[in-house]
Amino acid sequence: MTSLKEVAIGSTAKVELITGSDPTSERLLEMGITPGVLVTVIGAAPLGCPLELEVRGYRLSIRRSDAARVAVFPSVGPRSTWAGATSVRRPLPR
Amino acid sequence: MNVTAAGVAESPLPLTVALLGNPNTGKSTLFSALAGMPTRVGNYPGVTVEEKVGRFVHAGRPIDLIDLPGTYSLAPKSPDEKVAVDLLRGRLAGMPAPDRVVIVVDATNLERNLYLASQVIEIGLPTVIALTLGDAAADRGIEVDAAELSRRLGCEVVPVVAPRRQGIPRLADAILAALPPRQPEGLAAALAAVDPAQPPTAREAIGRYAWIERVIEGVVRRRLVARTIDDRIDAVVTHRVWGTVLFALTMLAVFTSIFWLSAPLMEGISFGVDAVAEVVVGLLPEGAVRSLIVDGVIAGAGSVVVFVPQIALLFFWIALLEGCGYLSRAAFLMDRLLVGVGLSGKSFIPLLSSFACAIPGIMAARTIENPRDRLLTILLAPLMSCSARLPVYLLMCSAFVPNVPLAGIPWLRLPALVLASLYALGVIVAALAAFVLTRTVFRGPPQPFVMELPGWRWPQPRIVLERVREATWSFLSGAGTTILAMSVVLWALSHYPRDEAAVEAEVASERTNLRARLEGEADEATVADLAAALEALDTPEGLDAARRGAAQRRSFLGLAGRFIEPVVRPLGWDWRLGCAAIASFPAREVVLGTLGVIYNLGDVDAGSEEGGTVLVRRLRSATWDGSRRRVFTLPVALSIMVFFALCAQCASTLVVIGRETGSWVWPLASFSAMTVLAWLGALVTYQVGTFLGG
Numbered sequence: 170m171t172s173l174k175e176v177a178i179g180s181t182a183k184v185e186l187i188t189g190s191d192p193t194s195e196r197l198l199e200m201g202i203t204p205g206v207l208v209t210v211i212g213a214a215p216l217g218c219p220l221e222l223e224v225r226g227y228r229l230s231i232r233r234s235d236a237a238r239v240a241v242f243p244s245v246g247p248r249s250t251w252a253g254a255t256s257v258r259r260p261l262p263r
Numbered sequence: 264m265n266v267t268a269a270g271v272a273e274s275p276l277p278l279t280v281a282l283l284g285n286p287n288t289g290k291s292t293l294f295s296a297l298a299g300m301p302t303r304v305g306n307y308p309g310v311t312v313e314e315k316v317g318r319f320v321h322a323g324r325p326i327d328l329i330d331l332p333g334t335y336s337l338a339p340k341s342p343d344e345k346v347a348v349d350l351l352r353g354r355l356a357g358m359p360a361p362d363r364v365v366i367v368v369d370a371t372n373l374e375r376n377l378y379l380a381s382q383v384i385e386i387g388l389p390t391v392i393a394l395t396l397g398d399a400a401a402d403r404g405i406e407v408d409a410a411e412l413s414r415r416l417g418c419e420v421v422p423v424v425a426p427r428r429q430g431i432p433r434l435a436d437a438i439l440a441a442l443p444p445r446q447p448e449g450l451a452a453a454l455a456a457v458d459p460a461q462p463p464t465a466r467e468a469i470g471r472y473a474w475i476e477r478v479i480e481g482v483v484r485r486r487l488v489a490r491t492i493d494d495r496i497d498a499v500v501t502h503r504v505w506g507t508v509l510f511a512l513t514m515l516a517v518f519t520s521i522f523w524l525s526a527p528l529m530e531g532i533s534f535g536v537d538a539v540a541e542v543v544v545g546l547l548p549e550g551a552v553r554s555l556i557v558d559g560v561i562a563g564a565g566s567v568v569v570f571v572p573q574i575a576l577l578f579f580w581i582a583l584l585e586g587c588g589y590l591s592r593a594a595f596l597m598d599r600l601l602v603g604v605g606l607s608g609k610s611f612i613p614l615l616s617s618f619a620c621a622i623p624g625i626m627a628a629r630t631i632e633n634p635r636d637r638l639l640t641i642l643l644a645p646l647m648s649c650s651a652r653l654p655v656y657l658l659m660c661s662a663f664v665p666n667v668p669l670a671g672i673p674w675l676r677l678p679a680l681v682l683a684s685l686y687a688l689g690v691i692v693a694a695l696a697a698f699v700l701t702r703t704v705f706r707g708p709p710q711p712f713v714m715e716l717p718g719w720r721w722p723q724p725r726i727v728l729e730r731v732r733e734a735t736w737s738f739l740s741g742a743g744t745t746i747l748a749m750s751v752v753l754w755a756l757s758h759y760p761r762d763e764a765a766v767e768a769e770v771a772s773e774r775t776n777l778r779a780r781l782e783g784e785a786d787e788a789t790v791a792d793l794a795a796a797l798e799a800l801d802t803p804e805g806l807d808a809a810r811r812g813a814a815q816r817r818s819f820l821g822l823a824g825r826f827i828e829p830v831v832r833p834l835g836w837d838w839r840l841g842c843a844a845i846a847s848f849p850a851r852e853v854v855l856g857t858l859g860v861i862y863n864l865g866d867v868d869a870g871s872e873e874g875g876t877v878l879v880r881r882l883r884s885a886t887w888d889g890s891r892r893r894v895f896t897l898p899v900a901l902s903i904m905v906f907f908a909l910c911a912q913c914a915s916t917l918v919v920i921g922r923e924t925g926s927w928v929w930p931l932a933s934f935s936a937m938t939v940l941a942w943l944g945a946l947v948t949y950q951v952g953t954f955l956g957g
Binding site: 197198203216225 | 374461464465468506714715951
């Protein structure tokens with residue numbers, strides 16, 4: 170199983186599930202990282218951590234250690250060009 | 264409106280309206296557009312969460328707008344969020360549930376904002392949604408159909424552009440007219456439809472987001488935008504090289520302004536305070552009352568006001584950076600550096616500012632939502648070497664550290680190395696303290712660090728000014744009054760008991776001592792110093808200074824200095840130095856002034872070249888009572904510097920810690936721990952230094 174931690178910068182992945190049930194997992198879910206959603210890894214801080222993500226049309230920063238608890242399906246491909254079009258049910262352009 | 268006219272007659276009480284929303288949604292801008300300046304700012308009972316209320320009148324009806332802390336959900340994870348939830352549910356002591364709720368929803372980020380909105384709507388209070396940042400959404404190719412959204416959510420949705428006051432009257436109308444919402448269509452069904460195999464904590468989020476995705480379908484229209492403005496800015500700002508350069512420049516600007524730009528302002532304040540003191544001196548006869556007013560009250564008020572420029576400048580920067588979205592990027596860039604000691608990137612700016620002064624630094628910790636990280640940052644802030652310690656370092660380095668090049672490099676000299684080591688010492692001790700504290704007192708599960716990087720936008724000048732005003736006022740009214748009261752108490756401790764006869768006797772014995780030493784002295788430089796000191800005793804100013812010194816040494820603070828002599832002796836200090844350390848408690852920046860008074864120089868301006876030289880000469884010639892052994896040697900100077908680098912001899916800082924943590928436990932713990940650390944550090948420095956042959 171791959172986690173969000175392993176997704177290459179610039180790639181988009183579809184979330185499978187969030188492991189754990191502590192406040193951190195709960196917050197990830199509340200912030201919109203739910204099973205089925207598309208998450209793009211925009212970049213990482215100069216020291217390699219934390220990561221900058223795009224999910225549901227906004228930017229979010231999480232640490233690599235927390236990204237490890239987000240299980241994802243293998244990469245969907247490069248980031249969509251629709252501004253914020255990251256919900257699963259909307260078809261991806263191209 | 265007829266409803267409101269009737270409402271006035273029926274209930275003269277103001278309508279209470281809770282304003283809540285996600286962080287970074289333009290909530291503060293909306294607050295000031297609706298209510299103007301807050302009419303009441305305080306703390307919620309029992310917690311350090313700020314309560315802000317603004318009163319305004321619309322259509323003849325007074326309305327109390329309660330600004331709740333920004334929150335992402337109604338499942339609280341911080342005290343801020345808990346206050347918001349408790350208030351909405353009417354569970355906050357002495358505060359009934361509000362009459363209306365205004366949910367601020369960011370149009371650029373509708374999907375995530377609707378998560379909180381859907382939870383609030385479910386509570387069933389009369390609710391209005393203020394749809395903000397429509398202009399920013401348009402720039403990003405996003406259009407929201409407010410009427411359709413309103414229909415689907417079951418409550419009024421009013422688009423507003425708060426900085427331009429667009430939609431504000433309509434929003435106020437909607438607040439008055441709001442009715443309890445009907446349950447949002449399909450929400451209950453969506454929550455029930457979640458796969459029961461999912462863990463319980465995930466079910467609510469999955470169900471709600473599934474519902475939200477359906478709600479926004481057709482409500483939000485997006486134009487194809489190849490690269491949004493956020494993409495372009497973020498590409499530079501979070502770039503490995505350019506992002507780091509930009510960050511360094513920004514921090515340099517922040518630090519420079521609170522370290523140097525504030526200096527002329529602070530000098531201006533001191534000048535003003537001196538001028539006021541002079542006027543009072545001219546009006547009152549000499550005596551205890553004049554001394555109380557001049558040295559206690561006026562000097563105390565001055566020592567409060569003098570912090571205002573630094574606080575105002577720092578909060579100006581914070582508001583500016585927060586307003587445009589850079590504050591969270593700065594935390595993003597620095598997070599890795601601070602994770603190692605158990606903090607997050609959000610502690611960077613508060614700790615950096617503490618190198619100028621711990622007080623604005625501690626106040627800046629308000630930007631850290633996580634209570635554990637915030638408290639830890641507050642406790643570590645005073646370990647950063649502030650600008651008040653610098654004069655002590657500089658004087659000691661120039662007077663007692665040999666100015667020799669190191670390792671044959673002409674520009675690298677010993678005093679510079681000592682100075683740099685003292686700054687490093689504070690940082691290293693802080694890192695060790697954090698390491699220990701996160702494994703003992705603050706042990707617990709890791710705190711979530713899931714931080715939104717908000718969209719880039721222009722900071723609102725009004726909000727920036729409001730933030731500066733708020734921070735300054737909360738310091739003056741909260742900590743300021745306590746600092747003032749403390750100054751008066753400390754004044755009394757350093758002026759009483761007054762025993763004129765004993766003071767005269769001490770001055771006389773001083774004279775005899777100097778004469779005796781002068782006769783037996785062979786060293787030419789010392790002879791000159793002693794002769795100068797003796798001569799000074801014959802001038803009126805010199806005599807006055809000697810009397811003040813004697814009075815200070817015989818005061819309660821001075822007596823405490825003598826009392827603690829056995830404790831400071833292992834540090835290589837005589838009782839005078841113990842006195843100076845204790846007497847510097849009102850404010851660290853006066854430690855050189857205190858040394859001047861204790862060594863019979865009166866008010867010497869140790870910062871000036873002349874004053875500094877006089878003080879250095881006096882310190883150099885100081886000897887242990889009844890012997891010719893000098894007090895100040897290199898190990899003693901080093902032990903003094905290490906002590907001041909680590910101690911918490913700053914009453915104002917402790918008061919602000921108490922104020923910001925809402926408890927007296929933390930300032931007391933901080934003072935005790937830092938004093939022990941400082942003592943141990945000074946002990947090791949002196950003993951090792953002496954052993955190595957200082």
